[in-house]
Amino acid sequence: MRSVFQTDDIDETCSQRNCEKWDSMNHLNLIVELEMEFGVSFEPEEIAQMRSFDEVVQFVKSKTA
Amino acid sequence: MFVFRNHTIERFFPKDYHFSGYDDVSLVPEQEEGYVWFYQAPIGYDNAAASEEIAADLRKFLMVLETVNPNKTVIAFTMTVIYSLSFTDDDLRLKEAVGKYNAGLISASLTHGNLKVIDIEEFTSRYPAEDLMDWKFYLLSQMGMNPRLSASFQQWFAKKLDEIALKRKKCLVLDLDNTLWGGILGEDGPEGIKIGGDYPGKAFLFFQLGLLELSRNGVVLAVCSKNNEQEVLDLWVSHPFLVLRKEHFAAYRINWQDKASNLKELAEELNLGLxxxxxxxxxxxxxxxxxxxxxxxxxPEFPVQPYELPVFLKKLVEEEFKVYSITEEDKAKTLQYQANAMRSNLQKRFDDFNDFLKSLDMHLTVEAANEYNIPRIAQMTQKTNQFNLTTRRYTDSEVKSMLEKGWKVYCLSVADRFGDSGITGCAIIKGNEMDTFLLSCRILGKGIETAFLKKVLQMLRKEGVSEMNATYIPTAKNAQVKDFCAGIGMHCVAENENGEKRYKAFLDEMDLSIQEFYHIEVK
Incomplete structure (x- = not known):
């Protein structure tokens, strides 16, 4: 997330609401990087639900489990 | 750089680039250093409408091209069809429209020197069609290409930018046995080596033909081989199927010395950096x-099987030697470097250096910058490392804008009885400051640098310039010009801890006389 958003200011509390760099463009960039990194594919509905750090971790875990 | 686009393509370009709105050409920001035009074919099923849209895209591009400052570079990608659906076999409208669009870009580049056209298919053809698009990301966010390809696209684009900046290797040094032909000359004899005829000779013949074309495109060829020199010299004369012979190589080392030492010697002889x-x-x-x-x-790694040579050659050219375009001077590189080697052989026969210079029958032509020589002038500022006082790099566009600002830009052509070296030097003067003074290293060693600069100073004095200032900016490669200004009679007025030296001179106090054996013409 740090490399996609180009900021060190990322922690577990980060979400689309409170992180300025987490805009719609970077959201898709994040998804692409996650898909490549973990070898998974997210459905559009899931992509829409991954709005915070915790939710991202949760979806990645469920895909890789 | 500012990118005009009609799809979501931010991922494919460096982070510091700026982007237009989708298909928005209403704003052409002036402060940008250059522009990229990256329009992708519309995706839809109405091929008539799509074709019309593509025609309109070209009109928009031409409008933008006329609007931007002609001194700034515009890079335009060609268009390719990534996805289309024809409902009948004879519906080739989209193909035709894209063809016209691309032809339009190319013909615009003939009249606009600042436009560089890049063929997108060089990138897209690496991938099967289904990998080029990811419909999920297209439908979610108009992503015009598969976002997973962005890293390799960025890499490819960076290479293209280098090619536009004319960065490339200059010299290809080749081994002979099992590289330019199959077999070993010393063991198999001239009749036994494999070149021409059936495989594997055919593979080596193809390789030599490709290398010949490379040398016609301005890359200097040289040979470094462990062989008996006389056997190779005889082979170059007598073998019926060789393509590359003695005259194609600017220099050669055929001996039993280690190759690293030979390469060092070749670099010295050709006056090129390793x-x-x-x-x-x-x-x-x-x-x-x-x-x-x-x-x-x-x-580079060399293929094990001769039938792999065509792929090897393509990769070699694309990775090391490709540039956006080359000038007439480039095409005759090998001849020029060879003439140089002949000159240095002749040099040995003269005891008095001036007698040698006289015998060369040198003709120097000093010409003010114009639309024909500006590309070459810019190219020299980009490529000259050794005899270069300030090593400032300029593009065509920047040179043009200097002229608009009233700077004096001159270039030098040199010919002697061994051949014409073409444009090989330039001087850029901003008022009474020498901004740039450089000469190609292949004409050095004949006092031409002094004659050229003195001539330029004479011309400036005639125009009323009384004082000239210059700076030597040290780099890893230009130590040889450290004392050049002092050598022609300028005074060093300051030197800082980096070795940078400031020079000053009053033209009336300088000896600007030039030896009469430099025949100088001013155009």
């Missing part, structure tokens, strides 16, 4: 030796 060398040899031990002792030389 970092502009590529070394091709089939023997892994030789490659390892050169890699270890001369890490600045580029040493």
């Amino acid at each position: 970092d502009s060398f590529v070394f091709v040899d089939d023997n892994p031990t030789e490659r390892a030796l050169v890699k270890q002792l001369l890490p600045m030389v580029s040493v």
